[in-house]
Amino acid sequence: MSEKDDFDLQLFLPYLLNQAAEASSLAFTKIYKDRYGMLRTEWRVLFHLGIYGTLTAKEIGERARSHKTKISRAVGALETRRYIKRTRLETDRRVEALELTPLGMSVYHDLREEAWRYDQEIANQMSEQESAVLKKLLLRLSNG
Structure with missing residues (x-):
């Protein structure tokens, strides 16, 4: 027989962060997946180019x-959906510059509005002070 393990996975910070990230992103995932057929990395690429x-x-x-x-x-x-276009760099023909097409920019603006609304929904589940502290702490953790 072994001793009871007193490690509580439910309170392990990396586990909690992952669980919170998954839970908080589910509804937004549904929006970009259902509306545009995008996967997580695709919307991240789209947003980086949009921003x-x-x-x-x-x-x-x-x-x-x-x-x-x-x-x-x-x-x-x-690129297949015609949301972005690639242009080879003159300075290094192995590298391509990526940018949103007008259609891609339209999709980005639509999803940006949805993301803003969804962010507000999450923030409204706590006080302004709690939300500010949470964002500050998450930024600290993510910048390691």
Whole structure:
């Protein structure tokens, strides 16, 4: 017989953070998946281009902290839907600049409004002070 293990997984911070992230993103995932058939990495690529303008896949991967293979697949899917266009850089023909097409920009604006509304719904579940503290702490943890 072994002693009772007193490690409480439900209070393990990385587990809690993951559970909170999954729970809080489910409804928004449904919006971009149902409306535009996008996967998580695809909407992240779309949002990075919508927010920052022209970027390379490598730059998006670094900003989003995503593996280059996932970014590459997302770029291909978004290009197939005509949401983004690629342009080879004159300075380095191996690298492509990515930017949103007018259709991609329209999708980005639609989803940005949905994201803003959804963010407000989550924030409304707590006081303004709690929301500010939570964001501050999550930023601290994510910037390690």
